Amino acid sequence: MLAVIKLGGSVVTEKTRPYTLREDNINLFADKTRQLYNENIEVVIVHGGGSFGHPTAAKYSLGSSEFSRIKAYGFAETRYWMSYLNLKIIEELLSRGVPAISVQTSAIAQTRNRQLHRFNTEVVNAFLERMLVPVLYGDAVIDVTYGVAILSGDDIAAYLAQELRADVLVYLIGSGGVYDRPPGRPDARLLREIRPSGALPQTSESALDVTGGLRHKLSCAFSAARSGVRVAIGGLTYLREMVLGQDAPYTRVLPE
Ligand SMILES: Nc1ncnc2c1ncn2[C@@H]1O[C@H](COP(=O)(O)OP(=O)(O)OP(=O)(O)O)[C@@H](O)[C@H]1O
Numbered sequence: 114m115l116a117v118i119k120l121g122g123s124v125v126t127e128k129t130r131p132y133t134l135r136e137d138n139i140n141l142f143a144d145k146t147r148q149l150y151n152e153n154i155e156v157v158i159v160h161g162g163g164s165f166g167h168p169t170a171a172k173y174s175l176g177s178s179e180f181s182r183i184k185a186y187g188f189a190e191t192r193y194w195m196s197y198l199n200l201k202i203i204e205e206l207l208s209r210g211v212p213a214i215s216v217q218t219s220a221i222a223q224t225r226n227r228q229l230h231r232f233n234t235e236v237v238n239a240f241l242e243r244m245l246v247p248v249l250y251g252d253a254v255i256d257v258t259y260g261v262a263i264l265s266g267d268d269i270a271a272y273l274a275q276e277l278r279a280d281v282l283v284y285l286i287g288s289g290g291v292y293d294r295p296p297g298r299p300d301a302r303l304l305r306e307i308r309p310s311g312a313l314p315q316t317s318e319s320a321l322d323v324t325g326g327l328r329h330k331l332s333c334a335f336s337a338a339r340s341g342v343r344v345a346i347g348g349l350t351y352l353r354e355m356v357l358g359q360d361a362p363y364t365r366v367l368p369e
């Protein structure tokens with residue numbers, strides 16, 4: 114069984130506080146991944162930018178306008194912080210005996226018009242065949258039209274799930290699933306199912322998110338679901354249930 118897990122930046126970082134880790138959640142994620150790995154479930158991890166990638170990319174407007182010398186520096190700084198966050202996650206996995214391997218996403222992916230254009234899936238597959246756990250991430254990448262762009266981990270996860278014919282694609286987010294309205298509101302209700310033909314939830318997007326927040330995640334999730342991958346969005350607590358398709362409080366993403 115193969116699971117592609119998008120580990121949301123809202124899970125592993127404090128999104129409202131720049132450059133702040135949620136170490137308890139990184140540890141819990143590593144514990145749960147060890148359990149899956151020990152049960153011979155193949156896992157590909159893609160993590161997001163959280164409060165490391167988004168504020169840096171926003172500071173240099175990497176997702177918009179013309180390329181420039183200052184953007185070259187912003188590109189390098191964004192890559193630095195994404196590598197830093199990646200290493201923090203890898204360290205916890207390794208310390209639990211999980212053979213996690215960092216995959217520098219910008220070295221194997223490019224965009225055109227800010228859409229995924231080239232991606233070396235073979236290298237990810239080769240790591241899997243050797244019982245490794247590849248850990249990719251949303252990243253600053255070469256864009257053949259605009260010079261540089263930000264490629265979201267949400268796109269990468271949906272793409273890889275389809276290309277590798279994964280059994281399941283899980284989006285882990287800090288709010289624990291998709292609610293009918295922003296989860297901070299007292300009357301917010303967890304949606305147990307969501308479909309592209311239904312009403313979309315009300316969302317509150319953070320100004321610090323340069324890749325479109327929950328709305329963009331849903332469009333990636335729907336595209337994977339339409340191609341036949343089982344897709345779930347939920348919190349860390351129920352990672353195992355989502356991977357195995359068991360009933361629990363999370364959101365199932367349906368194809369239509
Ligand atoms: N209706 C809603 N249901 C669930 N979450 C919502 C809703 N509206 C807003 N949100 C917010 O969206 C967040 C998840 O989206 P976000 O873009 O932060 O995902 P992420 O993948 O964790 O982040 P990153 O892009 O940094 O990896 C939740 O933690 C929550 O704060």
Ligand SMILES: C=C(C)CCOP(=O)(O)O
Binds near residue numbers: 266
């Ligand atoms: C902001 C950066 C560098 C990564 C974006 O990836 P995402 O957080 O998965 O959307």
